[in-house]
Amino acid sequence: MGLKEKLQEDLKNAMKSGDKIRLEVVRMLQTMLKRKEIERKGEGKDLTEEDEIQVIKSEIKKRKEAIELFEKGGRNDLAEKERKELExxxxxxxxxxxxxxxxxxxxKVIQEIGATGPKDLGKVMGAVMKELRGKADGALVQKIVKEKLQVQ
Known part of the structure; x- marks a missing residue:
């Protein structure tokens, strides 16, 4: 089942169960995917799975930033709502x-490229993220690459 079908199914289930936060998130995600699809059609391309993941990650990033700001402002009620949406x-x-x-x-990538130190960070990150995009958190990947290449 593709993402659109899963979202449609989850929308129905959220409406039946009265889960307002899930309903809100699913509708927002459908809207953002539709916008991305229209944008891609304008470029003469179809929406790919990578595009879908990019949209979801963008929304996740927004939630993480909002949580941080709400906590700084002492608005734990709003931070908690954002955490549920993030989940x-x-x-x-x-x-x-x-x-x-x-x-x-x-x-494995470091060995294949023959990377030896900090100067190869860009090459290694490019090769790793090309393969792991959507499958791994970019910040974690960067931390690991820096450790392996001993970047200060």
């Missing part, structure tokens, strides 16, 4: 790789 959004991402799997993949 729901994470359900739509593909299974994320574990830290150990990422480390192994990074080591």
């Amino acid at each position: 729901i959004l994470n359900e739509y991402l593909p299974e994320q790789m574990s830290e150990e799997e990422i480390k192994n993949f990074v080591e």
